[in-house]
Structure formats: C-alpha cells, structure tokens
Amino acid sequence: MVDNDPAVVTGIGVMLPNTTTVEQFWTNVSGGRSQVGALTRFEGLPVHAAAEITGFEHRAHLPTLADAHARKYSREVLITMSAVEQARRDAGLLQSDVDPRRLSVVLSSSRGPLSWWTAAIRGEDKGAFADKGAMFRGLPGCPASLSAIHTGAQGLVTTVSNACVGGHQAIGIALRELRAGASDAVLVGGHEFPILPEVAKCYLALGKGVLSGERDDPANAVRPYNSDREGFALGEGSVVLCLERRSHALRRGARVYATVLGHRSFNEADHPTTMDLTGKVTAGVISDVLDDAGRTAGEVDYFCSHGTATRYNDLAESRALRALYQDRSPGQLPPISSNKPIYGHTFGIAGIINVAATSLMLHHQRIAPTINLNSPDPECDHDHVAEGVREADLDLAVSLSFAFGSQTSVVALGAAA
Incomplete structure (x- = not known):
C-alpha cells in the first residue's frame, strides 16, 4: 500500500x-x-x-x-x-x-x-x-x-x-x-x-x-x-x-x-553464516519492498550495496541484481556502489550509514563511488560506480543489508517530493 x-x-x-x-x-x-x-x-x-x-x-x-x-x-x-x-x-x-x-x-x-x-x-x-x-x-x-x-x-x-x-x-x-x-x-x-x-x-x-x-x-x-x-x-x-x-x-x-518509501527484513532460515547465493530470495525481498511503495524494479536508479569485500557478500548482491533483472545484460543493470572502503564495516550502523549516504545522493543528484575497485571479479561484472562521483538523475534508490543469522534487509528511498 x-x-x-x-x-x-x-x-x-x-x-x-x-x-x-x-x-x-x-x-x-x-x-x-x-x-x-x-x-x-x-x-x-x-x-x-x-x-x-x-x-x-x-x-x-x-x-x-x-x-x-x-x-x-x-x-x-x-x-x-x-x-x-x-x-x-x-x-x-x-x-x-x-x-x-x-x-x-x-x-x-x-x-x-x-x-x-x-x-x-x-x-x-x-x-x-x-x-x-x-x-x-x-x-x-x-x-x-x-x-x-x-x-x-x-x-x-x-x-x-x-x-x-x-x-x-x-x-x-x-x-x-x-x-x-x-x-x-x-x-x-x-x-x-x-x-x-x-x-x-x-x-x-x-x-x-x-x-x-x-x-x-x-x-x-x-x-x-x-x-x-x-x-x-x-x-x-x-x-x-x-x-x-x-x-x-x-x-x-x-x-x-x-523520502523513506519502505522497509522489509527477511530471515532466510537457512545457513547462519552465508546468504542467498541464488539471488532469487534477495530479489524477491527487493520486489516486495518496492511493491509496498507502489514502485517497480524497472524504476530503480541506484543500489547502495552492503559491499563488504567478502566473496559471499559480493556474489550474493551481484546475483540478486541478475535475478531481479533477468531480461537485462550485466551492463544494463542499475549502478551500484559501496561505502565500506571509506568507513570500514560498522555492523550495527552499516545500514544507517547506507541510508544516510543514499539520502545525500538523492539530495545532491550524484552517486558516490566504490573506491579501490579497478579489476572487477568477472562474476561481479556490472555497472559499478568506480570512476569517481557520477552525476545522475536519481528518483528511486535501494539500500541493501545482510547479516549473520541468514538475514536480508532492504530499504527503498525516493527523492524529496
């Protein structure tokens, strides 16, 4: 609704x-x-x-x-x-x-x-x-x-x-x-x-x-x-x-x-120290929170990733995007970036940092980059904002968060009306 x-x-x-x-x-x-x-x-x-x-x-x-x-x-x-x-x-x-x-x-x-x-x-x-x-x-x-x-x-x-x-x-x-x-x-x-x-x-x-x-x-x-x-x-x-x-x-x-359009938190009730590596579960949670907000995946302009620089996390996020956009090639996926290289992993406040950063990106209409990314893993080959800050027309953005305990969380944000 x-x-x-x-x-x-x-x-x-x-x-x-x-x-x-x-x-x-x-x-x-x-x-x-x-x-x-x-x-x-x-x-x-x-x-x-x-x-x-x-x-x-x-x-x-x-x-x-x-x-x-x-x-x-x-x-x-x-x-x-x-x-x-x-x-x-x-x-x-x-x-x-x-x-x-x-x-x-x-x-x-x-x-x-x-x-x-x-x-x-x-x-x-x-x-x-x-x-x-x-x-x-x-x-x-x-x-x-x-x-x-x-x-x-x-x-x-x-x-x-x-x-x-x-x-x-x-x-x-x-x-x-x-x-x-x-x-x-x-x-x-x-x-x-x-x-x-x-x-x-x-x-x-x-x-x-x-x-x-x-x-x-x-x-x-x-x-x-x-x-x-x-x-x-x-x-x-x-x-x-x-x-x-x-x-x-x-x-x-x-x-x-x-604007904070919605939030969904989902427990996969699966392996406690990994995450959904098919991408389908996370894609489903993203779709649900967007549906709550009356929006669709096709409208998303940017993903603020959890981006921990660990293999499971990186693959999980990349596969989620591919599952969400099955009709698109990797180069056509929405841009994605991580702020973990800036402030490290802050665990309980990582999702707050993501939402704060994404709110400012929507406010300034610029996407902050993932630094230290110069040779993408072939399995994570999609639109990384790695060249520096990117000017963009941002209306809808999604923040991703994953946790031990088989947990996935998504927050959808929109530009100020």
Missing part, C-alpha cells in the same frame, strides 16, 4: 573517523576519501587496518551537558549522544516543534558497550565500577536512553541488536511508529565500537577473506567486488537520522533530504 504521508529524512548526525559534520561525511563519501588507516588499538594479529575515531571531544557537540554527568558516561555514550544531537540540530527540530511525548529514539548496536566491558574485565579501567556510572556505561540501551534524556524525547526509546541488519530494522521500527501516528519524529540510528582484538578474532576464525590483512596501504584495505579483495576493515562511530512524517516536516518548513 502506498503511504500518502511518507517518512522523510530531515536531519543527519555523523560521528565517524575524521567526520563530525554532514558536510564532511558527504565530502568523504562522494569524493572517495577513505578514512581507513593503520590500526593502532591492538597488535599481534594479522589485522593492520581500521577506521578509528581519534581525539574526540564531546563538549563541541554537547555544550549543555554538565561535566558531572559526562564524567559518568563512556566514550561510546558521548559519541552517540553527539550524533543524536547533531541529527536534531541538522533537522532544525526545536523543542517547540514536537510534543516530547511524540519524539522517539531508536538505535542499533550489534555488540553494545563491548569496549567498556572488555576494559573493565581486563582490569585496564581501574575506575570501571567505582561509581553508579557503571550502570550507564555497561548497558547496551543506555546510549539511546541518555540521548533521549538529553534531547527531551519521551516517546519510544529502544535499542535493536541484530548484527548488520540492525540499522535497517531500527528504521523499520521508526517507520511503524510514524505510520501508526504514535510519533511525529524519530531519531533513528546506531552506535558501534568493534575495534577490539576479541572482535577481530571472531572474524579471523571464519577463515581467509573475511577480515582484510592489508598492511602496506590501509586506505586500500577494503576492495568490494575487486578480483583481489581480502575482506573488510573494522570501523567505529555513530550515525543518526531524523525521520518525520512529510506533513509534519513541511508544516514546520524543514529541509528534506529524501
């Missing part, structure tokens, strides 16, 4: 490596400026590249947060609160613009405050349990709750934890809140801080080609669809969107980046 009052993206908050504004985010994504650098957090493993946030100072983003409170919060909480606040400011959403009971916060994180817990358990944080702030620092949902307190949001406040589809699913929850009329605006996003040896070991245990071992050129560590790809690099940060019903946004004169 077509939504006559769809959700729109009116604000974007980003706290990523070397990126603390929407303008920096767009410059890096559209300009192909990788923020993946040499790994500094740990050593002793065959992992040498990561997208790390360094030198973060919360006061520039949370000037009204009392130092007495900030001292009780972890780095993860402060970065997330900063992204939530920036999304609200970017949307121009004032307290007088929305009933606080109708303002919600929905976030995603695949592992929650793992960095704080590991430091506490190892004994590296001597004051971990020295005050009641330990409760704030140790709960996965506290970044959302503390952000809601700081923002004054009294609506639904919750956190989704579902690997790499969690960000998309948070958007799905936000859409249901808005469509049901339970909320007028939702600050939806996530936080992920996985640059830890324990996390790296999890992915190294899956075998070669999952976590990149690039040493000499970290910016070239992530090479989606390339014939010599090695896997992904770990990335961290927080990204948040402000979603509103279009009527609410227009009533207050808000700028609109893009």
Whole structure:
C-alpha cells in the first residue's frame, strides 16, 4: 500500500573517523576519501587496518551537558549522544516543534558497550565500577536512553541488536511508529565500537577473506567486488537520522533530504553464516519492498550495496541484481556502489550509514563511488560506480543489508517530493 504521508529524512548526525559534520561525511563519501588507516588499538594479529575515531571531544557537540554527568558516561555514550544531537540540530527540530511525548529514539548496536566491558574485565579501567556510572556505561540501551534524556524525547526509546541488519530494522521500527501516528519524529540510528582484538578474532576464525590483512596501504584495505579483495576493515562511530512524517516536516518548513518509501527484513532460515547465493530470495525481498511503495524494479536508479569485500557478500548482491533483472545484460543493470572502503564495516550502523549516504545522493543528484575497485571479479561484472562521483538523475534508490543469522534487509528511498 502506498503511504500518502511518507517518512522523510530531515536531519543527519555523523560521528565517524575524521567526520563530525554532514558536510564532511558527504565530502568523504562522494569524493572517495577513505578514512581507513593503520590500526593502532591492538597488535599481534594479522589485522593492520581500521577506521578509528581519534581525539574526540564531546563538549563541541554537547555544550549543555554538565561535566558531572559526562564524567559518568563512556566514550561510546558521548559519541552517540553527539550524533543524536547533531541529527536534531541538522533537522532544525526545536523543542517547540514536537510534543516530547511524540519524539522517539531508536538505535542499533550489534555488540553494545563491548569496549567498556572488555576494559573493565581486563582490569585496564581501574575506575570501571567505582561509581553508579557503571550502570550507564555497561548497558547496551543506555546510549539511546541518555540521548533521549538529553534531547527531551519521551516517546519510544529502544535499542535493536541484530548484527548488520540492525540499522535497517531500527528504521523499520521508526517507520511503524510514524505510520501508526504514535510519533511525529524519530531519531533513528546506531552506535558501534568493534575495534577490539576479541572482535577481530571472531572474524579471523571464519577463515581467509573475511577480515582484510592489508598492511602496506590501509586506505586500500577494503576492495568490494575487486578480483583481489581480502575482506573488510573494522570501523567505529555513530550515525543518526531524523525521520518525520512529510506533513509534519513541511508544516514546520524543514529541509528534506529524501523520502523513506519502505522497509522489509527477511530471515532466510537457512545457513547462519552465508546468504542467498541464488539471488532469487534477495530479489524477491527487493520486489516486495518496492511493491509496498507502489514502485517497480524497472524504476530503480541506484543500489547502495552492503559491499563488504567478502566473496559471499559480493556474489550474493551481484546475483540478486541478475535475478531481479533477468531480461537485462550485466551492463544494463542499475549502478551500484559501496561505502565500506571509506568507513570500514560498522555492523550495527552499516545500514544507517547506507541510508544516510543514499539520502545525500538523492539530495545532491550524484552517486558516490566504490573506491579501490579497478579489476572487477568477472562474476561481479556490472555497472559499478568506480570512476569517481557520477552525476545522475536519481528518483528511486535501494539500500541493501545482510547479516549473520541468514538475514536480508532492504530499504527503498525516493527523492524529496
């Protein structure tokens, strides 16, 4: 069913490596400026590249947060609160613009405050349990709750934890809140801080080609669809969107980046660590979400891929496009690109980054490229935007997300009406 009052993206908050504004985010994504650098957090493993946030100072983003409170919060909480606040400011959403009971916060994180817990358990944080702030620092949902307190949001406040589809699913929850009329605006996003040896070991245990071992050129560590790809690099940060019903946004004169037309999340109930390699299941999910929006695959102008630079992911996405467009040659498929080479793999917020980037592409009418792609795998030979940013006439775009647990998720976005 077509939504006559769809959700729109009116604000974007980003706290990523070397990126603390929407303008920096767009410059890096559209300009192909990788923020993946040499790994500094740990050593002793065959992992040498990561997208790390360094030198973060919360006061520039949370000037009204009392130092007495900030001292009780972890780095993860402060970065997330900063992204939530920036999304609200970017949307121009004032307290007088929305009933606080109708303002919600929905976030995603695949592992929650793992960095704080590991430091506490190892004994590296001597004051971990020295005050009641330990409760704030140790709960996965506290970044959302503390952000809601700081923002004054009294609506639904919750956190989704579902690997790499969690960000998309948070958007799905936000859409249901808005469509049901339970909320007028939702600050939806996530936080992920996985640059830890324990996390790296999890992915190294899956075998070669999952976590990149690039040493000499970290910016070239992530090479989606390339014939010599090695896997992904770990990335961290927080990204948040402000979603509103279009009527609410227009009533207050808000700028609109893009329209969120629909979301579908599907569990294949199949192998837990691979994905649909026929392409047919994913193609079906894409068709379903487009049908929900009253659109068709033939109208799609661009796909923002999950693009992890792992063999299974790359093949799954390429085969899904071929299954969706069976009457087209590879060269006639819609353009596709991945932002994983820019910010690494951020798991619980990967889908949020995709939707934020796609919203800006629709807004600017330009497709951001997949960098580090110079020799496509013959099985992934279709229209990759790899030559640099591409001018385009964009009206309909699709964001793809896959996760362990046999899960696929799709978000359809349209240009601002």
